[in-house]
Amino acid sequence: MLSNLMVGFILLSPPKFSFYDRGPYDGGVPKPDAILGYDLGTRHTNFRDQERVVLAIANAAKARVVPMEYGKTPEGRTLRVFAISSPENIKRLEQIRKDNETLAHPAAGQDLTPILKRTPAIVWVNECIHGDETASFESGMAVLYNLAAAKQGGLRAALDNTVVILNPVYNPDGHERYVVAYNSIPNGSADPAAYDGSLPSAFYGRANHYRFDMNRDRISFSQDETRQEVAMFLKWNPQVYIDQHGQVETYFFPPNQLSQNVNVDRDRVNKWTDVFGRATAGAFDANGWTYFVRDTFDLYYPGYLDASTTLMGAIGMTHETDGGRVLARLRSDDTLLTLRDGAAKHFTSALAVIEASSKNRAALLDSFANFKKKAVSGESAGKFQRVVLESTDPRPLLRFQKHLKWAGIESYFAPKGWRQEDAHDYWTGKAEGKSFAVGALVVDLAQAQGPFAKALLEPGSDFEPEFVKAQKEKKKTAPEGEDYPGPDQPEFYDTTAWSLPYAYGLKAWWCETAPKLGNAALVPPVQMGLGKTSPVGYQLRYTDEEDVLAVAWLLGQGVKVSVPNKAMKVGGETIVPGTFMFLAARNDDGFEKKLQAAAAKFSLVFEPVKTSYPDEGRQGPGSESVTQLRAPKIGIVMGSTGNLADVGPLWYLMEREFGLPFTPLNSSALSGDLSKYTCIVVPGGVSASASGGLRDFAQKGGCVVVLDNPGWAIGASGFVTLETKEADESLAGALFKAELDGRSFLSYGYSGAQDGKVEIAVPIDGGSFYKRRKEGGGVVTLSGDEKATKLLSGWAWDTSEKELADTVWLQDVPVGRGHVIAFTHNPTERAMWPGLNKILLNAMILGGSM
Ligand SMILES: [Zn+2]
Known part of the structure; x- marks a missing residue:
């Protein structure tokens, strides 16, 4: 009797997990372990071995698996997906793809x-977008x-x-960087203080080659990996998309926490994440694994993979696992995690979601088809039916259109002028009648990608x-002055603003209707x-930014360029400050070539200067108010062995968008000879000093550009003292209306600069701001009127606009014959703010001559 009772109390430990207990298997298909020569998960596999x-x-x-290449990474690794299904489905794979495309783009009334x-x-199933979240890389093979x-x-039945x-693997470059470094040092100890837990941060693997976090990149669509994967995604239009990560203590899967982007169809997401959540929970419970849901991870910022794919019609889900990065680690309670x-x-x-999708095939397809039907009819766009963008120079509009295309969003140039009484101005917020000109860029929201388009384009998201x-x-939970145990922290997971018309600094309107403008496609x-x-x-x-980039290129070719800082009237025309002049008197014969x-x-036009004789006054091409430009020689301080994440976006822009030559400098270069440079850029996250080499460089006429975290350059030991203003509550990241001073060379190229002030959108986060100086130099500032509306897009607290009154966003500090130009926030962040490119380029290309 006693022994029988004993048996009832014996705890059986769960069997050791096996990747190979779903058989019987086809013996002709090799197991990953057999090819690798070790048990899957006991070592970090590199890219070539995974590829093998x-x-x-x-x-x-072959009867079940079709590999499909979809691109290359910046370091040249091949990107691939594998379509896997039953042999019957694989035989009709192209038909399935086409059928699915029809579901994604249904014609009106189509059965x-x-x-x-x-x-x-x-x-x-997406593995390893964050290269050092390595468990997903290994699991993909299984x-x-x-x-x-x-x-x-x-x-087998699910297929x-x-x-x-x-x-x-979505991010082979980041994974390889991390894993090669990891495998080369003593590794495998589970001690939390083990050496392999901390690689030098230059070798962190989360980001890609240019150190972009690609799980934030589906707003700017800046990276090759993003553009190529989305193109493949839009070929297949999946109903379910799981994105496998790994950076948590306990496994996470959806349902998500609030908030969820208003354009995802929240009821639909809640219903399906519950279905998949329960399926995954069942499989985890059977293994005795714990997990958490509805916490930490939201679905608001549309640049994530889960949010963007959901906005495109899939049920997009983030899964975060709790092992990986290192081979083994003891948690705080001494349990082992590998x-x-x-x-x-x-x-x-992954297998639980695949099986649940199989069981729910019909309902999933139905739900997807309905989502797309509402998108194509314009129903999901509600009152936000059309966006119109205008620019007298078509080049920014053409870039905007290209950007939309990466996101799968259709747009066109208006073949005729028209008027809409229901137009809302992005910049004034006013709804009033507006006559649009031929050549305006139009995005009609009634399209397959309508919900994603709305998420990217609307001025702000609910x-x-x-x-x-x-x-x-949450702001009220702690009594005034109390800092222990402290208030609950706000739950904004990321920045709250990204609206593309503001990001590009373009004039834009959204309209409540979308009257037909004819079928003729116009190419501006x-x-x-x-x-x-002209002699x-x-x-x-x-x-446009192409103009100043052309000037940099021409200066590099030995052409002499000058720029007036005062308006001049010559030959019946006004030449405004910032117009570039190429004078025969200063150039060699044949410079016209x-x-x-x-x-x-660079797609641009040079016009003749008819004469040097001013029509009136003393300002002419030969006068003193014309600056001769030096050929730019730009050095960018990358740090030493530190994390390149703060430098990455500028590195990317210089190489891939601007095509502007530069020297990547080690921090130690700042104590050496800088005289061959015209501009030194110090990105955020790189430490520098306002004394010594940099000060000397500026004194002699150089331009120092500081991007983000300018604390070292502003303050008692810096180049200038600015009083700080501490906010009541920190901003997660929003866009505010600011004024660019038209008297500064940094405003060159912005329309309206000659009239004194230009309205621009600037990103601001955090809770510490700089006050405007009486002595001037605040080139980009926020209005001193405490009651003025400054918020353009995103979340701000009730007190934020008042706190931001009379603060500086960009300070120009004359030092000797040169300048220090300090951006208080990073204009290159995530390559998300192309509207600020001209200010940055003016600083880097012209700053060393001003
Ligand atoms: Zn991750």
Whole structure:
């Protein structure tokens, strides 16, 4: 009797997890362990070895697996996804893709029933966007093997109803950087203080080559990996998208916490994340694993993979596993966590979602089709039916259109002028009638990508009222002056503003209706070339960043360029400050050939300067108020062995967007000879000193550009003292209306600068601001009127606009013959603010001559 009772109390430890217990398997398909020569999850696998594994599996299971290349990384690694399904589905794979495309782009009144009956659901599994969240990289191989080789059972049956698209690694460059460094040092100790827990931060693997966090990049669409993956995604239009991460103590899967972007169809997301959450929970409970839901991770910022794919019609979900990065780690309660544990959980969650998708195939497809129907009809856009953007120079509009295309959003140039009485001005917030000109860029929201387009384009995005209420309540939880135990922290996970028309600094309106403007597609003509010849020389009006980039290029080619800082009237025309002049008297014979080459390369027009004789007054091309430009030689301080995350966006912009040559400098260069440079840029996160080399450099006429965290340059030991203003509550990140001083050379190229002030949008976060100085130099400032509306987009507290009154966003400090130009916030962040590029380029290209 006693012994029988004893048996009842014996605790059986759960069997050791196996990646290979879903068989029987097809013996012809190689197991990852066999190819790697070690048990999956016991070492960090590098990119080439993973490539050998996934290609070998695909090759041995051709009836079920189709590899598809979709691009290359900046370091040249091949990006691939694998379509996996039953042999019957693989035979009709292209038909399935086309059917799905029809569901994503339904014609009005089209009967979709036959497609909904015959087509499987598409489930996309994304691994390793953050290169050092390595459990997802390892688990991808096990997922592929099991789907490719399982001969019977639930998994095999699931492939009748689904096509799985597996991306085994989204960020190979970041993963490889981390793993090669990790494998080269003593590793594997679980001691929390073990050496392998802290690599030099230059080798962190989270970000890609240019150190972008690609799980924030689906607003600016700046990175190759982003653009290429989204193009592939939009070819397949999956109904489910899981994005596998790993940086938490306990596994997370959705449902998400508040807030969720208003354009996702919150009811739909809540319903489906509950279905998938319960399915995953079931599989985890069976293994005795704990997890958490509805906490930490939101779905508000549309630049995440989960949010963007949800806005495109999938049920997008973030999964965060709790092992990986290191091989083993003891948690605070001395329990052991390994890379293999982390991979086992991702493997299990992926298969649970695939099986749940199979069970819910019909309902998932139906839900997807309805989402897209409402998008295409314009129903989901509500009153936000059309966005119109205008610019007298078509080049920024063409770039804007290209940007929308990366996001799968359609737009067109208006073939005629028209008027809308329901137009709302982005910059004034006023709703009034507006006549639009031919050539305006139009985005009609009634399109397949309508909800995503709305999320990216609308001036601001609503939060759930209960979320807003909760945040305001949190401010009240701590009595005045108390800092222990402290108030609840606000739950903004990320920046709250990104609206593209503001980001580009373009004039824009949104309209409540979208009347047809005709079918003729208009391609705006971009002028280029050399106008009439003139013995005096030529001028280039500066209206777009390409103009100042052309000047930098021409200076590098030995062409002499000058720029007036006062308006002049010559030959019946007004030449405004910031117009570039190329005078024959200062250039070698034949310099026109170089201008012609620049005209073609940068799409621009040089006009003749007819005479040097001013029509009135003393200002003319030969006068003292004209500055001769030095050829820019730019040095960017990258730090020493530190994290490159703060430098990455500028590095990317210089190489890929501006094509502007620069020297990446080690911090130690600042104590050496800087005389060959015209400009030294110190990005945020890099430490520097306002004494010694940099001060000497500025004294002698150099330009120092400080991006973000300018504390070292502003203050008692800096270049200038600015009083700080502490806010009551920190900003998560929002866009505010600011004024750019038209008297400064930094305003060159901005329309309206000659009239004194230009209104621009600037990103601001944090809770510490600088007050405007009486002595001047505040080139970008916020209005001193405490009651003036300054918030353009995003979340601000009731007190924020008052606190920001009379503060400085950009300070120009004359030092000797040179300048220190301090941005209080980073204009290059996430490459999200192209409207600020001209200020930055003016500082880097012109600053060393002013
Ligand atoms: Zn992550």
